[in-house]
Amino acid sequence: MSQLSATDSAGFPSLTATKRGFPFTGDQLLALAARGAGAVVLLMLLSLLTVLIHATWPAIKTYGTQFVTTSEWRPNELQVPKRNDAGKIVFDEDGEMVQTTLPAKFGALAVIWGTAVSSVIALVIAVPLALGAALFLIRIAPGKLRGPVSFLIEFLAAVPSIAYGIWGLFVLVPLLQKYIEPSILSIASHVPVVGERFHHFLGGDTGLSGRDMLCGGLLLGIMILPIITAVSRDVLAAVPVQQIEGTLALGATWWQSARQMLGYAKAGLFGAVMLGLARAAGETMAVTMVIGNNNQIALSPLKPAQTMSSLLANEFGNPESDLHRSALIAVALILLVMSLSFNVVARYLVIGRGPRRAS
Amino acid sequence: MTTATLPDLAPSPMPAPAALPQADAAPRPALIEAKNVSVFYGAFEAIKSVSLDVSTNEVVAFIGPSGCGKSTFLRSINRINDMVRGCRVTGELKIGGQDIYASGVDLVTLRRQVGMVFQKPNPFPTSIYANVTYGPRLQGVKKRQELDAIVEDCLRKAAIWDEAKDRLHTSALGMSGGQQQRLCIARALATRPSVLLMDEPCSALDPIATAKIEDLIVGLKKLVTIIVVTHNMHQAARVSDRTAFFYLGKLIEYDETSTMFTNPNQKQTEEYITGRFG
Ligand SMILES: Nc1ncnc2c1ncn2[C@@H]1O[C@H](COP(=O)(O)OP(=O)(O)O)[C@@H](O)[C@H]1O
Ligand SMILES: [Mg+2]
Numbered sequence: 001m002s003q004l005s006a007t008d009s010a011g012f013p014s015l016t017a018t019k020r021g022f023p024f025t026g027d028q029l030l031a032l033a034a035r036g037a038g039a040v041v042l043l044m045l046l047s048l049l050t051v052l053i054h055a056t057w058p059a060i061k062t063y064g065t066q067f068v069t070t071s072e073w074r075p076n077e078l079q080v081p082k083r084n085d086a087g088k089i090v091f092d093e094d095g096e097m098v099q100t101t102l103p104a105k106f107g108a109l110a111v112i113w114g115t116a117v118s119s120v121i122a123l124v125i126a127v128p129l130a131l132g133a134a135l136f137l138i139r140i141a142p143g144k145l146r147g148p149v150s151f152l153i154e155f156l157a158a159v160p161s162i163a164y165g166i167w168g169l170f171v172l173v174p175l176l177q178k179y180i181e182p183s184i185l186s187i188a189s190h191v192p193v194v195g196e197r198f199h200h201f202l203g204g205d206t207g208l209s210g211r212d213m214l215c216g217g218l219l220l221g222i223m224i225l226p227i228i229t230a231v232s233r234d235v236l237a238a239v240p241v242q243q244i245e246g247t248l249a250l251g252a253t254w255w256q257s258a259r260q261m262l263g264y265a266k267a268g269l270f271g272a273v274m275l276g277l278a279r280a281a282g283e284t285m286a287v288t289m290v291i292g293n294n295n296q297i298a299l300s301p302l303k304p305a306q307t308m309s310s311l312l313a314n315e316f317g318n319p320e321s322d323l324h325r326s327a328l329i330a331v332a333l334i335l336l337v338m339s340l341s342f343n344v345v346a347r348y349l350v351i352g353r354g355p356r357r358a359s
Numbered sequence: 360m361t362t363a364t365l366p367d368l369a370p371s372p373m374p375a376p377a378a379l380p381q382a383d384a385a386p387r388p389a390l391i392e393a394k395n396v397s398v399f400y401g402a403f404e405a406i407k408s409v410s411l412d413v414s415t416n417e418v419v420a421f422i423g424p425s426g427c428g429k430s431t432f433l434r435s436i437n438r439i440n441d442m443v444r445g446c447r448v449t450g451e452l453k454i455g456g457q458d459i460y461a462s463g464v465d466l467v468t469l470r471r472q473v474g475m476v477f478q479k480p481n482p483f484p485t486s487i488y489a490n491v492t493y494g495p496r497l498q499g500v501k502k503r504q505e506l507d508a509i510v511e512d513c514l515r516k517a518a519i520w521d522e523a524k525d526r527l528h529t530s531a532l533g534m535s536g537g538q539q540q541r542l543c544i545a546r547a548l549a550t551r552p553s554v555l556l557m558d559e560p561c562s563a564l565d566p567i568a569t570a571k572i573e574d575l576i577v578g579l580k581k582l583v584t585i586i587v588v589t590h591n592m593h594q595a596a597r598v599s600d601r602t603a604f605f606y607l608g609k610l611i612e613y614d615e616t617s618t619m620f621t622n623p624n625q626k627q628t629e630e631y632i633t634g635r636f637g
Contacts, residue, residue, distance in 0.1 A: 143444060242481035245439055246543075250494040251471035251550055260493075264484060 052333045058326040059106060067330060070107030073295045075320040078102040106327035108334065110295045115307040119280040121217025126225045127273055134232035135258055157226035165286030168219040173290055177210025181302055203303045209292060214301040216291030220283055224276035231275055231350060235268030236261065271349030278342035282335065284309035308335045390415045390584050391436065396450035398431050405431040407608040418580050420599035421588045424636065427605040429588045433556050437473040438466055474547035476557040480539035482531035487523050490531045490542055494550035509549055517545035518575050537568025544575065557587040573598050592632055596620050604628045
């Protein structure tokens with residue numbers, strides 16, 4: 001063999017590379033393919049960003065920062081009665097209202113608000129339940145129960161969102177409309193002194209549809225519950241048993257020890273929550289079905305709202321103009337950047353710091 | 360210090376159940392009394408009918424080859440093994456005259472009285488100060504001054520005050536392994552235990568850190584009764600008054616350390632301490 005003959009006086013084989021195949025070895029081909037695959041993924045993300053930014057340009061050029069600081073979203077021109085400086089409707093000599101035309105206008109604040117508020121409602125509902133369930137699975141559930149329950153949770157995380165949407169529409173919406181929201185209103189109106197105003201503020205005068213911010217947030221909370229539970233369970237399972245025994249050996253009660261455990265795992269748990277948040281913010285179909293799709297900033301959770309993704313689902317199919325289309329894509333870009341940053345933060349907290357935690 | 364200082368292990372708000380053995384007038388030399396204690400993991404009997412006592416303010420070493428059940432027995436003394444699924448204890452294990460496996464025993468009170476130091480240092484990922492005050496805080500001590508005093512006192516007792524006093528509020532994880540282990544000892548002392556269980560406290564440490572912990576054990580015996588599990592025969596000889604040799608879940612021999620290492624009764628003991636197996 002040529003390699004064996006290329007030895008120095010001590011009989012040690014030469015370490016310089018010898019060509020083993022032509023033109024590539026299997027190793028080299030595989031390395032090339034892996035690099036190629038990696039590059040394709042990166043290129044996809046880059047081209048996605050490029051296309052979105054390019055398509056967004058008309059909207060950015062027209063509205064600048066106003067795009068995210070105003071909430072009027074009007075795809076078509078609108079004829080409205082003209083008002084004078086005092087806010088009074090102006091009439092002409094014949095007693096007819098003078099009409100004026102409002103131009104099309106795009107401000108995304110209402111949908112950003114919708115996404116933010118519905119996500120926060122979802123987190124408020126899902127996080128305590130998920131942490132409780134994860135603690136239960138790790139610290140209480142008997143071995144026999146752990147497997148099946150874990151399987152169910154993972155199963156729920158994999159249910160397509162349209163299924164949650166249908167459930168929301170046929171179960172949650174009627175439930176809210178007929179029972180829960182009327183009760184909320186009646187409680188609100190019984191608050192002393194401000195009862196009537198409170199009732200009005202919540203939207204009691206306009207009638208309840210059940211499809212509103214509360215319903216959207218609730219459904220989102222139910223949808224992100226499984227993923228937050230599953231990730232929190234894994235994070236808690238990674239807490240070293242010595243830490244838990246350490247607390248118990250110092251006389252901690254079950255609850256005190258669980259609290260220390262949550263504290264130990266807080267970075268990972270925060271990551272789990274961010275992952276849930278990313279899901280909630282990006283969720284489309286189910287929310288579109290139950291949130292009422294009204295482009296407004298309403299402080300009352302009993303009024304219909306709109307999220308970024310439900311807006312896209314509703315309007316992207318047939319935009320009224322190029323500017324409308326561009327504005328919708330700008331909304332998509334905001335959503336993409338938001339979800340991406342939630343995911344990056346979550347991944348860094350859950351996975352990136354995993355090994356350090358274990359040491 | 361006598362066994363009478365050990366508080367009632369029953370939950371404080373409840374009166375002690377009549378079934379709980381009460382201290383009687385007779386003087387009781389032993390603080391810990393085990394009678395025919397067996398410990399099972401499922402069907403596997405890891406400790407087989409072990410009987411032994413430990414007196415107040417003595418240091419007892421548990422020796423024996425890996426897997427012989429030293430940790431298992433130690434961990435049944437503060438009932439931390441209750442955490443392990445399928446673990447079951449039979450027989451009678453009394454501390455200060457009270458059966459710790461009787462119904463109605465409050466684990467929180469028991470574990471404050473019977474502190475534990477683990478094989479691998481396990482400081483919490485918080486400050487040194489927060490580590491030491493963890494136990495007292497659980498007991499409701501809130502006053503800053505009181506906590507400060509406890510921290511200094513316990514760190515001094517654990518011979519780590521000089522190294523820690525200027526960094527009390529920095530992370531405990533920044534300390535070396537030996538310092539972390541002494542911090543864990545200080546943390547255990549902060550609940551004012553009567554008994555300190557140490558499970559191979561030096562096995563993860565270098566020789567210098569080991570020597571410091573050994574000195575500490577000898578010094579602490581004035582304050583607490585100590586049971587220390589060790590793999591190291593020299594360590595057992597250096598720190599303990601009595602030594603118990605376990606083999607395959609059985610207590611083979613239990614005697615004065617000096618007797619045990621010079622003139623063991625059992626052939627297995629002799630073979631083990633002369634290094635012929637283990
Ligand atoms: N959690 C557990 N479940 C099942 N078996 C265990 C468990 N812990 C220890 N054992 C078994 O009990 C025996 C004694 O273990 P251990 O007390 O850790 O020994 P030592 O501390 O003397 O090395 C060993 O055979 C070990 O495999
Ligand atoms: Mg052991």
